[in-house]
Amino acid sequence: MNNCHCEEQSDEAISSRLRRTCGPHNNNIRKILIVRFSSLGDIVMSTALIRCLRQAYPSAQIDMVVREDFLDIIRHNPHLDRKIGLDRRSGLRGLYRLTAQINRERYDLIYDAHWSLRTLFIRPWLKADYFCKFEKHYLRRALALTFKMPLLTGMDRMLVRYLDPLKPFGVIWDAQGPELFLDEHSVSAVHLEDFSENVPWIGVIPSAQWPGKRWPAERFRTLVQKIVEHSPYTTIVFGGNNDHFCADICKGMPPSRVMNTQGRLSILEAAAIMKKCRLVVANDTGLMHVADGLNIPCVLILGPTSKELGCLPFHPRSRIVEQTLWCRPCSKNGQAPCLRSERYCLTAISSERVWQECEALMGEVP
Numbered sequence: 001m002n003n004c005h006c007e008e009q010s011d012e013a014i015s016s017r018l019r020r021t022c023g024p025h026n027n028n029i030r031k032i033l034i035v036r037f038s039s040l041g042d043i044v045m046s047t048a049l050i051r052c053l054r055q056a057y058p059s060a061q062i063d064m065v066v067r068e069d070f071l072d073i074i075r076h077n078p079h080l081d082r083k084i085g086l087d088r089r090s091g092l093r094g095l096y097r098l099t100a101q102i103n104r105e106r107y108d109l110i111y112d113a114h115w116s117l118r119t120l121f122i123r124p125w126l127k128a129d130y131f132c133k134f135e136k137h138y139l140r141r142a143l144a145l146t147f148k149m150p151l152l153t154g155m156d157r158m159l160v161r162y163l164d165p166l167k168p169f170g171v172i173w174d175a176q177g178p179e180l181f182l183d184e185h186s187v188s189a190v191h192l193e194d195f196s197e198n199v200p201w202i203g204v205i206p207s208a209q210w211p212g213k214r215w216p217a218e219r220f221r222t223l224v225q226k227i228v229e230h231s232p233y234t235t236i237v238f239g240g241n242n243d244h245f246c247a248d249i250c251k252g253m254p255p256s257r258v259m260n261t262q263g264r265l266s267i268l269e270a271a272a273i274m275k276k277c278r279l280v281v282a283n284d285t286g287l288m289h290v291a292d293g294l295n296i297p298c299v300l301i302l303g304p305t306s307k308e309l310g311c312l313p314f315h316p317r318s319r320i321v322e323q324t325l326w327c328r329p330c331s332k333n334g335q336a337p338c339l340r341s342e343r344y345c346l347t348a349i350s351s352e353r354v355w356q357e358c359e360a361l362m363g364e365v366p
């Protein structure tokens with residue numbers, strides 16, 4: 001077995017060795033597996049590497065394993081052959097079964113695009129000619145977040161960094177963004193009653209997995225009021241089962257102009273509706289990346305996370321709203337507690353400021 005991510009060798013030495021043994025179109029690599037269990041946004045961003053891998057290996061079998069509840073994100077991706085789901089409730093037994101399933105396939109190359117405790121657990125038991133793993137730069141990131149050291153400046157966006165471990169195998173970035181594929185049935189089956197598609201739609205995503213990344217719900221409510229009063233746009237509010245604050249945002253709004261879909265849609269159904277939106281305004285969350293994968297421009301509100309962490313929308317018209325503060329960024333995902341009396345990174349951003357960005361973007365999109 002060979003490991004292409006080898007710290008004691010230079011990138012040039014690794015590239016030279018692999019060009020001799022398994023160049024970008026070498027017939028020895030016929031079966032490839034990508035492992036990325038979660039989360040929603042990361043899987044969407046990884047679709048660029050899937051496409052670029054297919055460009056480098058057009059005849060290979062390329063499979064991917066994700067957590068079962070995220071299978072819809074890759075279900076219709078034409079660059080993948082097999083899509084494998086891991087039940088998040090299956091525990092160690094599920095990981096053992098997955099390992100056995102992977103080894104039966106006899107992959108030539110396995111790419112750990114997650115590098116988590118679960119992938120580290122199964123790694124010693126996996127069999128393949130070549131392995132590579134995504135570099136998360138744990139120490140560098142921890143020092144930057146804890147001591148506010150400028151160690152993240154200049155790093156590529158996450159979408160590009162996903163391809164770095166595959167460079168020795170001849171896989172290069174094609175300068176394109178993420179992509180999410182929907183089947184026509186899913187798109188045509190989703191219909192919002194009493195909402196005309198002859199008027200423009202705007203998606204609003206007030207949720208985030210970690211509450212620390214959420215712009216205050218009352219600010220979103222004020223923003224939606226401005227959209228209703230000052231634009232012809234119909235507002236579609238997206239949220240998960242537990243995002244009950246979506247009801248507060250929509251309360252009292254004209255039902256012909258504002259629709260609350262919280263808890264009513266699967267990921268594919270939400271994507272099918274989002275595909276009909278001209279733009280979205282969102283927190284730093286997975287559905288924002290879904291919009292980006294559908295080539296929809298976004299007004300992104302960043303709080304404890306920041307652009308240096310690399311999880312930005314790719315669409316060239318997307319806009320970032322953030323506060324410049326000494327304490328930002330403080331967390332990779334908003335999970336860390338705030339060291340100050342309140343999250344000024346979010347509370348200092350006014351509804352008027354976000355509305356101005358939305359209004360400017362409305363003037364740009366066709």
